[in-house]
Amino acid sequence: MKAEIIAVGTELLLGQIANTNAQFLSQKLAEVGVGMYYHTVVGDNAERLYSVIEQALERSDLLLFSGGLGPTKDDLTKETVARVVARPLVEDTGAMARIEKYFERRGIPMTENNRKQALVVEGSHVLPNDHGMAPGMAIEYNNKLIIMLPGPPRELYPMFTEYGLPHILSCMNENVVVHSKVLRFFGIGESALEEELMDLIDSQTNPTIAPLAADAEVTIRLTARAADVAEAARMIKKVEEQIEKRVGAYIYGYGSDSLASVLVQAVAERGETVAFAESVTGGLISQMVTSVPGSSVALRGSIICYTNQVKNDLLGVPNEVLASEGAVSAEVARIMADEVRLRLGSTYGVSITGEAGPVAGENKPVGLVYIGVSGADGTRVMEVKLSGTRAGIQTRAAKHALFATLERIKKGGC
Numbered sequence: 001m002k003a004e005i006i007a008v009g010t011e012l013l014l015g016q017i018a019n020t021n022a023q024f025l026s027q028k029l030a031e032v033g034v035g036m037y038y039h040t041v042v043g044d045n046a047e048r049l050y051s052v053i054e055q056a057l058e059r060s061d062l063l064l065f066s067g068g069l070g071p072t073k074d075d076l077t078k079e080t081v082a083r084v085v086a087r088p089l090v091e092d093t094g095a096m097a098r099i100e101k102y103f104e105r106r107g108i109p110m111t112e113n114n115r116k117q118a119l120v121v122e123g124s125h126v127l128p129n130d131h132g133m134a135p136g137m138a139i140e141y142n143n144k145l146i147i148m149l150p151g152p153p154r155e156l157y158p159m160f161t162e163y164g165l166p167h168i169l170s171c172m173n174e175n176v177v178v179h180s181k182v183l184r185f186f187g188i189g190e191s192a193l194e195e196e197l198m199d200l201i202d203s204q205t206n207p208t209i210a211p212l213a214a215d216a217e218v219t220i221r222l223t224a225r226a227a228d229v230a231e232a233a234r235m236i237k238k239v240e241e242q243i244e245k246r247v248g249a250y251i252y253g254y255g256s257d258s259l260a261s262v263l264v265q266a267v268a269e270r271g272e273t274v275a276f277a278e279s280v281t282g283g284l285i286s287q288m289v290t291s292v293p294g295s296s297v298a299l300r301g302s303i304i305c306y307t308n309q310v311k312n313d314l315l316g317v318p319n320e321v322l323a324s325e326g327a328v329s330a331e332v333a334r335i336m337a338d339e340v341r342l343r344l345g346s347t348y349g350v351s352i353t354g355e356a357g358p359v360a361g362e363n364k365p366v367g368l369v370y371i372g373v374s375g376a377d378g379t380r381v382m383e384v385k386l387s388g389t390r391a392g393i394q395t396r397a398a399k400h401a402l403f404a405t406l407e408r409i410k411k412g413g414c
Contacts, residue, residue, distance in 0.1 A: 001172065002037045003029055004060035006052055008068035008077050009151060010043035021066040021149075021156050028165060032178040033208065033223055034062065044074040053084045057144055062168065067151030069134040071113045077148055078137065082121045085141045089119040092126050095135045102133060127163040131155045138167050145171055179232035180223040183243065184253040186403045190218045196246050200239065207232075207239050216396040217259075252406060259402035260288040260295075266409050267298040272347035274405065276302040277315060277340035279327065280354035280369060284398045300346035305336065315339040326362040328355050330370050330381045337372030337379050348408070349374035352401045354384075356393045369397045373408045380408065 005022045012019050019041060026036045037060060042052045049068075056063050068077030082089050096118035103110040117134040120126055127136030127147075132155035139146040147164055149156045185193060190213035194201065197220075201209050207224035222239055226232035244251065253262045267274050276285050276299075286302040289295050303314050308327055311317040317335050325331045333351045341349025354369030355361060367386040372379055384400050386393045 001034050001061045002059070003034050003062040003064065004038040004040065004056050005036065005064045005066065006049075006056060007039070007041045007066050008044065008049060009041075010045075010074070012041045012067075013043050020153055021151070024153070024157060025064055025066070025160065028160065029168075030210065030221070031180050031223065032165070032169065033225055034168070044068070044076060046076050046080050049076060049080045050084060053081065057084070057142070061144055063144065063146045064164075065146070065148045066156055067149075069117065069136070069148060069150050071111075071116050071134075075116070078119065078121060081139070081146060081148060085121065085139060085146075087122045087139075090122045091115070091118050092120045092135060093118075094128070095120070095126065095133070098129070099133045125167060127159055127167070129155055129159055130162070131158055136160075136164060138164070138171075140171070176225045176227060177229055177232060178223060178225050179229050179236065180221055181233075181236050181240065182255050183220045183222070183240065183251055184255075184257055185218040185220070185247065185250040186216070186252050186259060186399065188218065188247060188250040189213075193218050193220075193247060193250070197243060200242060207236050209239065215392070216399050252403065258288070258292075259399055259406070261292045263402050263406055263409075264289060264292045264295045264298045266406060267347070268294070270347075270409070272298075273300040273345075274298060274348045274350060275300040275340045275344040275346035276401075277336040277349065277351040278302060278304050279306055279311070279336070279352060280356050281352050281394050281398045281401070282306060284394055285350070285352065285401050288398060288402065301344045303340055303344075311336065315343070326364060328353050328362055328364045328368055328370065330372075330383065333370035333372035333381050334374075334379050337374035337381075341374045347375065348405060349379075350401055350405050352397060354386075354393075354397055356390045356397070358390055367393055369393075369400070371397075371401045371404050373405055375408065 005025055007019050007022055011017050022039050029036055040052055042049050065077050068075045099114055099118055120137050121139055124137040124139045129135050132150055134150050136159050137148045190211055194211055207222045210221045212219050222236045224232040224235040278285055283304045289299050305311045305315055308322045312319055315336050316339050317332055321331055333353050336351035337349045351372040355364045355366050357366035360366050369384040372381045382404055386396050
């Protein structure tokens with residue numbers, strides 16, 4: 001099934017709002033193995049919309065519309081679709097009753113143009129709107145499926161999840177389930193990961209392999225279609241094992257895991273604790289960790305030592321070392337990691353110092369970062385060279401620090 005999204009609204013073309021509906025719909029359809037081939041945005045113009053619909057019907061099997069179902073004159077989606085499929089608009093009594101009750105509850109008169117929201121294309125399967133007034137619609141036309149959804153995300157998301165997606169699956173005439181698993185990678189880029197798995201990706205049929213790059217991370221979604229979830233899981237497991245043999249060293253988690261959540265879980269399961277000494281990241285690592293529910297059992301505390309004076313006063317980094325090596329150095333990172341562990345009484349001490357730019361200091365290049373991880377068996381320091389904006393370097397540096405700590409734990413820790 002080839003799918004296409006048509007987002008309707010001049011405000012999208014003007015950049016007044018972001019097209020988050022298309023992102024949501026694409027993600028949901030990918031989860032069930034429906035291929036998304038086109039995204040189109042068209043303004044509130046009936047003739048241009050008509051032309052877009054005709055073109056979409058020639059090249060796609062599933063058309064999903066977002067927006068243009070409201071009460072005003074510039075809401076043209078269902079009128080134009082009705083014109084294309086040569087069917088009249090009729091009032092849906094259920095939708096009309098819902099709209100009338102809405103105004104009754106608010107104690108305000110209903111304007112006549114709100115009746116327009118209860119109109120649906122004749123013969124369509126109505127999708128209830130549990131969070132607004134305009135219902136959605138599903139129409140079968142010339143062996144194509146047309147789904148119309150409201151524009152506001154708070155209405156579209158639940159409508160599609162509860163009614164739209166189940167209807168699409170029912171029309172696919174397949175007695176199968178679609179099951180997915182997400183693998184999360186760090187320390188390897190999307191292109192390098194794809195190169196390692198190219199033969200698997202090229203030969204994919206079922207399960208499918210879908211890589212996706214995020215900020216300094218990569219995910220792979222494995223999706224299988226089978227008679228039941230257990231069989232789909234077995235199919236996915238076979239592919240997952242092949243991936244693990246090649247790039248398993250870079251897998252840090254699954255599904256909705258984050259580096260911070262996996263670290264918190266790993267430290268807590270061992271009955272241990274961690275403390276951070278942050279310079280270049282200015283508390284970003286600590287924020288990532290404390291955003292994880294229950295992180296208090298793992299995080300002992302943090303010291304934000306952004307200046308040399310604080311490095312000296314709170315962590316005892318000798319002024320002569322700061323003068324000779326510079327704040328951005330392996331030796332300073334080592335001392336910071338040792339001292340934060342000892343002073344805060346944690347199992348692990350993690351330090352980070354570096355140059356985020358945009359102007360380099362201490363004759364050190366922008367993007368140079370040192371990360372120290374201290375435990376009872378000693379301290380290891382790693383050098384990382386990053387690029388990008390100041391914020392980008394800080395975010396990637398924070399993730400490198402979390403990953404380095406995880407690696408230390410995996411390899412025996414303290």
